[in-house]
Amino acid sequence: MANDILISGRNLRRHYRRGSETVKALDGVDVDVRAGESVCVLGPSGSGKTTLVNLLSALDAPTAGELTIGGRRVDGLSERELVGVRRGLLGYVFQQFHLIPTLTVAENVALPLLFLGRKAEPAEIARVLAAVGLADRAGHLPKELSGGQMQRVAIGRALAVRPRVLIADEPTGNLDSHTGEAIFDLFQKTVREDGVALVLTTHNLALAARCDRTLTLADGRIVA
Amino acid sequence: MTYSALAWKNLVRRPVRTALTAGGVALAVAVAVSLGGFNLGYRQAIAGSIEQLGFQVMVMAKGCPYEAATMMLKGGTGLLYLPEEAHAQIRTDPDIEAITPIFIGIAEKQNYSLDGSPAASAFTILSGVDLDSFRAMKPWLKLKTGAGYDGGRWFAPDSTNEVVMGYEAAEYEQRKVGDVFYVSVVPNGKVDPELHAFTVVGVLERTGAQDDGTVFLPLRAAQTAFGRENELTIIGIKLKEFNGIRMREFEGRWLKIPEVQVVSLEQVKGALVSLVGTAQTMVAAVAVIAVLVAVIGVVNSVLTSVHERTGEIGVLKAVGAGRGQIFRLVWLETLLTSLAGAVPGSLLAAGGARLTDAALRHLLNIGVTQPLVRITPGLLGAAILGAVVLGLLAGIWPAGRAAGLRPVEAIRSGE
Ligand SMILES: Nc1ncnc2c1ncn2[C@@H]1O[C@H](COP(=O)(O)OP(=O)(O)OP(=O)(O)O)[C@@H](O)[C@H]1O
Numbered sequence: 001m002a003n004d005i006l007i008s009g010r011n012l013r014r015h016y017r018r019g020s021e022t023v024k025a026l027d028g029v030d031v032d033v034r035a036g037e038s039v040c041v042l043g044p045s046g047s048g049k050t051t052l053v054n055l056l057s058a059l060d061a062p063t064a065g066e067l068t069i070g071g072r073r074v075d076g077l078s079e080r081e082l083v084g085v086r087r088g089l090l091g092y093v094f095q096q097f098h099l100i101p102t103l104t105v106a107e108n109v110a111l112p113l114l115f116l117g118r119k120a121e122p123a124e125i126a127r128v129l130a131a132v133g134l135a136d137r138a139g140h141l142p143k144e145l146s147g148g149q150m151q152r153v154a155i156g157r158a159l160a161v162r163p164r165v166l167i168a169d170e171p172t173g174n175l176d177s178h179t180g181e182a183i184f185d186l187f188q189k190t191v192r193e194d195g196v197a198l199v200l201t202t203h204n205l206a207l208a209a210r211c212d213r214t215l216t217l218a219d220g221r222i223v224a
Numbered sequence: 225m226t227y228s229a230l231a232w233k234n235l236v237r238r239p240v241r242t243a244l245t246a247g248g249v250a251l252a253v254a255v256a257v258s259l260g261g262f263n264l265g266y267r268q269a270i271a272g273s274i275e276q277l278g279f280q281v282m283v284m285a286k287g288c289p290y291e292a293a294t295m296m297l298k299g300g301t302g303l304l305y306l307p308e309e310a311h312a313q314i315r316t317d318p319d320i321e322a323i324t325p326i327f328i329g330i331a332e333k334q335n336y337s338l339d340g341s342p343a344a345s346a347f348t349i350l351s352g353v354d355l356d357s358f359r360a361m362k363p364w365l366k367l368k369t370g371a372g373y374d375g376g377r378w379f380a381p382d383s384t385n386e387v388v389m390g391y392e393a394a395e396y397e398q399r400k401v402g403d404v405f406y407v408s409v410v411p412n413g414k415v416d417p418e419l420h421a422f423t424v425v426g427v428l429e430r431t432g433a434q435d436d437g438t439v440f441l442p443l444r445a446a447q448t449a450f451g452r453e454n455e456l457t458i459i460g461i462k463l464k465e466f467n468g469i470r471m472r473e474f475e476g477r478w479l480k481i482p483e484v485q486v487v488s489l490e491q492v493k494g495a496l497v498s499l500v501g502t503a504q505t506m507v508a509a510v511a512v513i514a515v516l517v518a519v520i521g522v523v524n525s526v527l528t529s530v531h532e533r534t535g536e537i538g539v540l541k542a543v544g545a546g547r548g549q550i551f552r553l554v555w556l557e558t559l560l561t562s563l564a565g566a567v568p569g570s571l572l573a574a575g576g577a578r579l580t581d582a583a584l585r586h587l588l589n590i591g592v593t594q595p596l597v598r599i600t601p602g603l604l605g606a607a608i609l610g611a612v613v614l615g616l617l618a619g620i621w622p623a624g625r626a627a628g629l630r631p632v633e634a635i636r637s638g639e
């Protein structure tokens with residue numbers, strides 16, 4: 001399974017129109033993500049990291065280039081069609097956690113199952129919460145948690161659908177280095193134990209060094 | 225976790241906004257239900273009250289027919305009289321099945337409190353009737369029985385001091401069989417009132433009509449008391465065959481008596497219905513405005529909530545929610561808001577029906593005794609259904625907007 005390519009991008013471009021000028025956020029990027037590997041995307045601010053992971057997670061569509069996710073060609077698909085691609089296959093973790101404030105920890109974790117039309121088995125939710133180290137917080141609201149705990153909930157939410165790829169945009173960016181380290185450990189554990197692929201962006205070179213591979217972006221191109 | 229639970233949690237997140245929006249819906253539903261109840265009730269009330277008169281045609285002194293009609297239902301003031309010979313003439317008409325002469329007068333009640341000092345006085349309707357023909361016209365009239373009412377009977381046709389009281393009149397005056405009922409009457413052409421002490425010989429059961437508030441006595445006794453020996457107030461007539469043609473023929477035959485007019489109760493009904501129709505249009509306008517305002521309120525509230533949650537909706541999409549699912553979620557919020565207003569609004573209207581009835585009665589003053597506002601379970605169901613349908617319509621726009629958000633942009637704008 002090690003060489004099973006889950007995501008494959010060729011010559012990916014993502015251009016934004018800003019008034020009369022065109023911002024080339026991504027300008028010809030080739031990338032492959034295989035099952036069970038961790039890929040770290042590095043690069044200075046504005047280099048296109050977020051733009052790239054948004055494409056890889058089917059949250060956004062490329063302006064040009066070929067993109068295959070889970071065996072499906074994605075370039076040229078509408079938002080309506082992209083939903084079907086990301087559902088169940090991809091789990092997304094944000095820098096700002098983005099938990100639903102009115103829902104408890106367990107409910108946040110179970111939320112993606114609702115949209116998949118799957119029943120949230122309590123045992124399954126408990127398993128996910130245990131995996132992210134929040135077994136004793138199931139009934140808490142996000143506002144009652146620390147930043148690190150919130151990110152654990154977000155990871156649990158991403159894992160609840162048992163995705164094949166976990167995508168995280170600066171997941172430790174809002175956490176202190178110690179907490180960030182712990183979150184990164186959690187990511188590594190899921191890669192090891194569940195065989196999911198991990199794509200994450202970071203400014204933290206120490207964390208990047210612990211990934212299987214790194215990609216470095218500058219001005220929308222891969223430079224290393 | 226269900227969509228409804230998710231929608232509900234979003235609504236209670238902003239309790240004041242949700243409550244105000246639902247309150248607007250409740251108000252609109254309450255107005256609409258009251259209007260609907262009025263619509264259901266008033267025709268029936270008018271028809272019922274007219275039915276209870278027992279006759280289809282009446283002959284009365286010339287005057288405003290509207291006034292005449294409402295007077296008949298209300299027993300109001302401004303009574304006009306016609307000569308009694310008219311009765312003798314008209315009763316020979318071949319098309320008549322039944323006919324009864326009626327004399328109505330207004331008397332002042334003389335109430336004495338327990339210590340014998342005069343207490344509040346008010347007016348009462350005295351109705352002089354020809355017993356046999358009157359009872360034939362209203363076969364449903366029954367004398368009350370039971371403690372205090374046993375031995376009740378109709379007055380003797382030639383008595384001068386016996387009365388039978390309608391249900392409410394007796395209740396109000398606290399009179400039972402055998403009691404004395406004092407009234408004073410100013411006879412026609414005199415200045416000073418004359419006191420009469422009537423013996424209550426019977427009390428009628430409730431009819432739900434004007435008769436409940438009336439005090440009955442023999443026709444002759446009433447005419448004598450009011451000093452109008454050969455006069456009548458109305459002549460009630462039932463035709464053998466009642467339709468427009470027969471009615472016009474009958475009217476044509478008796479227009480020759482100069483002092484009288486022939487009024488069909490169908491006409492009266494039509495006049496009252498159209499009178500009420502005007503008020504109804506007014507209430508309908510208010511209802512339409514209230515409903516519009518409520519719909520706008522719901523749209524506005526849900527749009528605002530969607531706008532506030534743009535980022536959150538982006539996140540829901542990022543974790544797998546499709547267009548249809550976001551639409552469904554926001555639509556459910558609109559639906560729940562509408563229901564949260566519609567149910568209390570309906571209950572409010574049902575609970576306040578008597579108040580609405582009283583207000584309309586005050587506004588219209590048509591002298592109909594039966595309830596003008598009838599709120600049925602079907603009406604409440606229809607109102608709630610209507611609110612749900614309107615709520616769903618109101619939800620289409622905000623839900624469509626939410627559903628159409630692109631996740632990346634939504635999340636960015638929410639940050
Ligand atoms: N929606 C947008 N409209 C216009 N320009 C955009 C948009 N999103 C990103 N950009 C531009 O695209 C370029 C790449 O942005 P991106 O967010 O991918 O950078 P990044 O590497 O994630 O930066 P950071 O490390 O600060 O998060 C930037 O120049 C940014 O201004």
Ligand SMILES: [Mg+2]
Pocket residue numbers: 049050051169
């Ligand atoms: Mg970024």
